[in-house]
Amino acid sequence: MLDLTGKVILVTGGSRGIGAATVRTLAGAGAQVVVHYGRGAGEARAIVEELGQARAIAVGADLSRPGAASDLFREAAAWQGRLDVLVNNAGIAPTVTVDDPPDEWADTWTRTLQVNLIAVADLCREAILHFRERGGGIIVNVASRAAFRGDNPDAMHYAASKGGVIALTRSIARGYAPENILAYAVAPGWVRTDMAGEYLREHAADIARDIPLGDVAPPEEVANTVAFLASGLARHMTGATLDINGASYVR
Ligand code: NAD
Numbered sequence: 001m002l003d004l005t006g007k008v009i010l011v012t013g014g015s016r017g018i019g020a021a022t023v024r025t026l027a028g029a030g031a032q033v034v035v036h037y038g039r040g041a042g043e044a045r046a047i048v049e050e051l052g053q054a055r056a057i058a059v060g061a062d063l064s065r066p067g068a069a070s071d072l073f074r075e076a077a078a079w080q081g082r083l084d085v086l087v088n089n090a091g092i093a094p095t096v097t098v099d100d101p102p103d104e105w106a107d108t109w110t111r112t113l114q115v116n117l118i119a120v121a122d123l124c125r126e127a128i129l130h131f132r133e134r135g136g137g138i139i140v141n142v143a144s145r146a147a148f149r150g151d152n153p154d155a156m157h158y159a160a161s162k163g164g165v166i167a168l169t170r171s172i173a174r175g176y177a178p179e180n181i182l183a184y185a186v187a188p189g190w191v192r193t194d195m196a197g198e199y200l201r202e203h204a205a206d207i208a209r210d211i212p213l214g215d216v217a218p219p220e221e222v223a224n225t226v227a228f229l230a231s232g233l234a235r236h237m238t239g240a241t242l243d244i245n246g247a248s249y250v251r
Contacts, residue, residue, distance in 0.1 A: 189245025
């Protein structure tokens with residue numbers, strides 16, 4: 001069992017899906033967790049109640065709003081006077097294709113890049129500035145298989161945003177390792193959450209056929225991987241991306 005006792009960790013989008021599973025896993029391993037939420041205030045507060053207020057706190061911020069990410073980091077760090085680990089999990093996956101009207105196309109690209117990449121970069125910036133004052137820290141960014149394999153024509157913006165997350169993570173790892181700031185990415189394929197829900201229901205058979213392991217990943221497997229990276233047990237793995245896709249896309 002990993003021991004995260006003494007670590008204070010911010011998980012964005014921690015109110016549901018992969019984020020909620022990650023919050024529970026990190027807290028179960030001893031960490032104190034800031035549960036960030038966008039719209040899911042009730043869900044986030046229920047998780048805090050479940051874990052206890054000594055173990056978790058809920059903080060809201062709309063990451064589609066430029067500047068909100070920096071405020072979120074500062075509010076999260078104020079809880080225990082520090083953060084040791086940042087987990088950038090919040091993300092959106094709206095659809096749009098070249099056949100849609102240009103304003104819908106532009107809006108979807110802008111929104112997706114803002115939430116999935118620019119807010120992530122803003123949070124990473126705050127984390128780097130914070131960690132360097134404290135002798136180091138760890139960043140774990142949730143990317144996607146789509147960053148490497150590409151995605152369907154209605155999700156090119158999503159794949160591009162996650163490709164950006166990978167490049168950002170690798171750059172941080174290379175640039176800030178001398179200051180003991182470590183950065184990792186995880187790249188899930190399909191994970192059984194609300195984000196994937198409708199698509200998974202409609203295409204269950206096709207998806208299962210495409211995955212040699214025969215099923216989509218449970219969110220707890222992503223959570224376990226994040227917890228391992230957050231533990232600091234694999235410092236020299238900094239810059240790496242861990243794939244969680246049932247061998248559906250082996251790089
Ligand atoms: P989800 O939709 O269940 O959860 C997404 C989280 O992001 C929610 O907590 C939501 O509140 C938060 N969020 C979205 N927009 C926000 C905003 N504007 N401001 C603040 N918070 C906001 O999705 P999930 O499946 O748990 O996805 C979590 C991460 O994993 C995402 O980055 C996603 O891209 C990635 N991912 C998911 C899958 C999958 O199949 N589910 C696959 C690969 C990668």
